[in-house]
Structure formats: structure tokens, C-alpha cells
Amino acid sequence: MDATPINAHSGTPGEPIRANYLNVNYGLKSWLLTTDHKRIGILYLISITIFFALGGIFAALIRLELMTPEGDVVSSEMYNKLFTMHGVAMIFFFLIPSIPAVFGNFLIPMMIGARDVAFPRLNLMSWYIYSIGGVFTFAAMALGGVDTGWTFYAPYSSTYSNSNVALTAVGIFILGFSSILTGLNFIVTIHKMRAPGLTWFRLPLFVWAHYATSLIQILGTPVVAISIVLVALERLLKLGIFDPKLGGDPLLFQHLFWFYSHPAVYIMILPSMGVVSEVIACFSRKRVFGYPFIAFSSLAIAVLGFLVWGHHMFTSGQSVYAGMIFSVLTMLVAIPSAVKVFNWTATLYKGSVSYQAPMLYALGFIGLFTIGGLTGLFLATLATDVHLHDTYFVVAHFHYIMVGGAIMGYMAAMHFWWPKMTGRLYPEGWAKFAALVIFVGFNLTFFPQFVLGYLGMPRRYHVYPPEFQVLNVMSTAGASILAVGYIIPLIYLLWSLKYGPAAGANPWQAKGLEWTTPSPPPPHNFERTPVVTEEAYAYESKPYPEEAEVV
């Protein structure tokens, strides 16, 4: 595409400058005091990218150390801090907020035809809370780090660790409120602010997925906040809660922690599932197969997800009968996940499939999530989990879900809605190439870890027996490819901000109210409140929706 000078933010060359959310006002203050959900989404995008980069650097150092069986790059203390800080940055500060805080914020009001979320100022406050939590955790890292693992198991964390546990705990505690408030905001927004005619079963599945996610956020997050505070109290005041020497019970911590953190894994994956539904529909030009089944499976996952936490404790010494109940419930939660995968696949059937970058990421999501989910069954099966628990098999499983699944979904969202958010197109060829690099790098990094796990290599090992080296070297090689795969989009997306061709309102000819606004959208999204007269994804009703059926 040529780079004829185009009007900074409006789209078509020569058009008079149109007010949009980016150009209504300038200056740092206008961003730091904004209550526009779109700008808050961008603020989150910047913050979580910083944590993603930080977590990525920690991961690179971990993989570098594991190239050889001996501990030769860093000390054991340092290694333990690296994997802890990697987990904390990636899970709490990147993946949990990622899609909801960036794309959920940006898109939910637009998808339901609203001017903003229900509580715009609360929304801005959530970002500040996130940032304050981030500063505490960042300080904990800078002042020497923390070495408990992202799971903070007591009594190691509460009594024995000599690292900055309390400071990190405070950071995560504060962060939790940001998550709770965002969830609350979304629930009220979805209940109260839908455009006329937009009934529940006309909502895009992205909105359903965020509804389910928000429920988990407000019900689960307080529990992890409490348990982390209890760790801090035991550390600072020697209250006997988890340490048996003080009269506490270490397993109590695990119950509390996983009561939140298992559902939290669904906080990380459900939004991606919502993204995939949107993208698959658009690039097949077809409505999503089995819409109500996908919508309800999100809710089923949200509810059942609260009943399976004990599958992280099969070897902990909890009663074998409790183990059996948690095993059978975990098996049940796999079914709604499988239902989604089958429905997405069936959506392609008789579709009109094109393979632009967002679609490649979405297809990648389906493939990798399938492997992640299927290997979850190995861990839900009691006898195999006794062998596999706390080995690299678990590490591979959750990276297939969280990196292969959730981050693929995040990348799909980024490529799908980037033109809407910025008004610019990115170079399609590079985007496809990056998708391929990420896919290859990812599998090379994490597939060998399944094998390592069944061989018996424990996780969180700084030094390991030499026979595991070949597989570890493969994994490190994959990780370097993966890193390149993530850096390429960073470059071309930034490049597109200045040099990308104008995107126009609807570059993918997608359905959905967000595509009926110009790109980037005006400050208040819609000139007039849209009226919805059809279901989501009615691609058959009008092949080229310049304007959706709105009044």
C-alpha cells in the first residue's frame, strides 16, 4: 500500500478531520483523567505489555539456564526467583487482565450499542488500582524478588522464605480489587445498557464469555485476596494459620488458593473463547454453530469451575474419597470445553473461509487448546496424576492452555480489532508470518515438556539429571523462535500506527455493532443509539454490511 498522506485519524484521504476518541484532546492529562472506556482499554494495553515483556525476559533467563543440566547461568536462589516472578507477572499482571481489561473494555460498550460502561469513573479507578498493585509487585521484584512460586504454598511462603513475600502479597491483594471492580462494571453494563432490541440471545458470544468471566472475577477474587493476606499475617504477626508449628494447617492454604486459582484459569481462557467465536464467524461468513450451546457452556464452565479445585491436591494427602469427587467433577468440566471446540469446527462447515491473520490465530487457538484440554484429562485421571503432578507435564499442559490458547486468542483479538482501535491496517503478510512463527515456536517449546513430564522431570528444578538435556535444549530452541514470533507483531503494529493504510469502518466486513462506527470510533461511539433487529452473526442477511441494521 502506498503511504499517501492521509488525514491523521479519520480514514479516507481528504475528508475533514472527524472527532474520534484519540484526537478529541491530547496530552498526558487527558489520558490519565479519561473516563472513556476506549482510552482506558489503551492504558491497560500499555501496562500489560510492560508486564508481558518483563515476564518474557524472566522466561528467557529460565530457558537459558535449562540448556544445561548444571546450574551455570544463575544461582539456585536466583532461579527460584525467576520462575516465581515469571509466573506472577504473566498470570496476575498480564493474562488475567489481558483480554477483559483491554478488549472487553474497548468493545463491550460498542458491541451492545452503549456510549460507555455503566461506571466510567470506577473503570478508571480500576486501572489506577491495577497500577498501584503493579508498583508494589514491581518494587518487591526490584528490591530482591520473591521465591515462593506463583502458588505461594505455605508454610514455605509464610515462615521459611527469606524473600519479599509480604510486599508481593500486598501488590497482588491490591490488584485483586481491580479485577473485582472490572467484573462488576461489566456485569452491570451488560445487564443495563444493551441497545433496544439487543436481547440476551442476540448478544455476541464475546459478551457472553465476558459475562461468565466477570462472575468468576467477583466471586473468586476475594478468596485469593484473603488467603494471600493470611500468609502475610502469619509472616508478620506469627498467627498460626498455615504453619503446623504454630498450630496451623498447610493444606488449608492449598484449598483456599485453588478455590480461587482454578476458576482463575477460566478467567484467563473464557475471554479468548469469546474472541475465537467472533473471529471464526467473521472469517467463515457464517453464524457460529450452536450459539446457545456455546453461550451456556461458558456459564457451565464458570459454575463447575468452582467445584474442582481439589484436582490440584490429589497427592497432597487429602482423603482419597475427596480426590475421587474432585476427579469426577473435573471430568465433567471438560465436557463444555469440548462442546465449544466441536461447535467452532462445525462453524467452518459450508462456510466461506478466508485466512487472514486473525483467523490464523483463531485456528491456532483451537488446535492448541484441544491439546491443552485433552492433556488436562491425563491430570484429572487420578492414577496418572500421581505420576504427573508437579512434573513438566503439568507445565506443558497449562502452557498449551494459557499460551497456546489464551495468548493465541489475545493475538487474534489484537489483529482483528486493531484496525478498529487505531484506524490503521497492519501489513497482512508480516502478520501471517508471525502467526506461523509463533505456532512453530510454541510447539517446539512445549511439546517436549510433555515427554519430560512422563519421564519424571519435576518442575521448578534448577539442576536436573543429564538424560533430560536433549529435550530441554529443544524446548529452549523453541522458546527463542517463540520470542521472535512475539517481537515481530510488536514492531509492525507500532509501525502501522504511523505508516499503516487507513482501515475504514469495517475492513473484514464483519457483523457486530462495533463495526458500524468509523475507525477509530468517535468519543461516544454512536451518533444515535442503534436499534438491533437481528441475531448476532447474521452474515447471510446482507453480505457486505457497510452499516448494520440500525436505525
Added chain:
Amino acid sequence: MDQGIPLFPEAASTMAGKVDALYFFLVAVAVFFAALIFISLTVFALKYRRRSETEVPPSIHGSTPLEIAWSVIPLGLVMIMFAWGAKLYFDAYNEVPPDAEEVYVVGKQWMWHIQHANGRREINELHVPVGRPIKLIMASEDVIHSFYIPAFRLKKDVVPGRYATIWFQATKPGRYHLFCAEYCGTGHSKMKGWVTVMEPAEYQAWLSGGVVGESMEAAGERLFNQLGCNTCHRADGTGRGPSLVGVFGKPVRLLSGETVIADEAYIRESILNPNAKIVAGYPSPTIMSTYQGQISERGILQIIAYLKSLSKEERSQ
């Protein structure tokens, strides 16, 4: 590294083969479904690729029979996984053969202390005979550790404040990795060692060779006297506390009216927290003071071994 890429671990216990069989079943199901999805995705994506910019695909809402089929069939399969896995889990964790030989294990940052009944001690090494059930009674001095022998497909967390027991029967002589699988601090990855499986005769020779100190029972008896337990717990029952002869493994009536079995956990609790359960007929709060901080986990295990021997003697008389 000279054997190339290892793909499968050695199997050296009666449980290992059973877990592997289940694992192969899981792999088969996983490969089938992964292939089903990948092939369908590829076929659909190619067959229905966009051929013209104006094509309008048919509108398909879904299919209830299909939804039922792809919920119910996987449900049946996962229930098989559950039942099969639960059976083996129960056998591995709960069905300890009564004739199993007991070995005591204490985990502490960052080593495994192991003591055999006859007193032979080892660190980060465990010698066991082939073909005989072995029961491990494990405790932790500090944080959570996890005793893991991949070749036996067996692992159990060793949580401070409680006993963990597992059992296994080795089937193949050899040396196998022993790992701590639960992250326990700086030296976690160094908390590992070897399990040596030996022919029974060789094992007997090993057991009586080396520096054999006093047996677990004898050490327990010595501690029992040293700590003054014997002043209250006299064998003839004339002390201020109950006689502990024949108590182990038997039901004890408590002041609260409940009855509990005097197992390892009960003895440990009686020593560290004597007020938790008071024997019927004795005053509350109890006159026995806590030994928390005065006795190590290893010491408690030795006293338990001693009390066990008192029960055995009684039975054989």
C-alpha cells in the same frame, strides 16, 4: 545423553505397568480426538475456502442431535478414565498390604533421611528388596516436600504436621531416581537421590552391613526413658498416665466419648499436642505437657516404632 532422546521412563514396580496401561488408553483417546479436530478443521478450511468475494454461505444454526452426540460420547469416555484412574489410585494410596516392611522417611530442607527398622540409616538413598511390599511412613521437619520415584509411578506429598504413607513393591533390580517434587526452597532441585532395588539376599546383607546403630525400637526406647515418658507411662499401669503396652493399633476410648484407633498420627498428636485427645478416665486438661520443640520428627518416629514393638510383644505372648 548418549542414548539419544529418551521417550519413556523405566517401569520397576507393580504399579508402574498398570499406570502405563491407563496412560496408553489416555494417549489413544487424546490422539483420536486431536486428529478428529485437526483433520476436520483442515478439510473444512480447504474445501470451503472463499472462492469469490460475493459468496453467501448457507445459514446453519446448529443441530441438537449433534450437540447431544458430542456431549454424551466424550462423557462416557471420561467416565471410563475416571473409574480406571480411581481404582488404581485407591490401590496405590489406601490398600497397604498388612505384611509390608516399614521404612521411615523424614524430609527436611534439603535432604531425605531414611531409617530402616533395624536402625540402618541412609541419606538421599533408599535400598529396598525386590518383590516385597514396602511401606514408607514419612514426615517433614519443615516445609512441604514430595517423595517421588518416577520408575514406580509413585509420589506423595510430605506435609509437615502429619504423616504420609505410601507403599510399593519393586519388580526389577536397579537404580532409580528419587526426587523431591514439591517446591521447597533454594535447594529443591538438589533434594534428590537414588532408590536401589536389590535381590532379597543381597538386601539382607546390605541391611546388616555398614554402620548399623541401634534399631528404631531401641532408639525409641532410649528416648522414651530419656524424655521421662516412662515416669508416667509404666508398663504395669501404676504410673500417672496409662500404660502404653499394647496400645498401638488398638481402639482408644476418649474422654469425649469418641473412640479412635491409636495409629501413627494419634501417637504423634499425643506427644506434641496432648490436650487434643484425652484418654477416658484422665483429667482435662491433661497433666502430660507438650513435647513440641523438644523432639524431632525422627525421634517421634522412633518412639512410634518402640510403641509398635510393645504391641507386637503383647500379641505374641
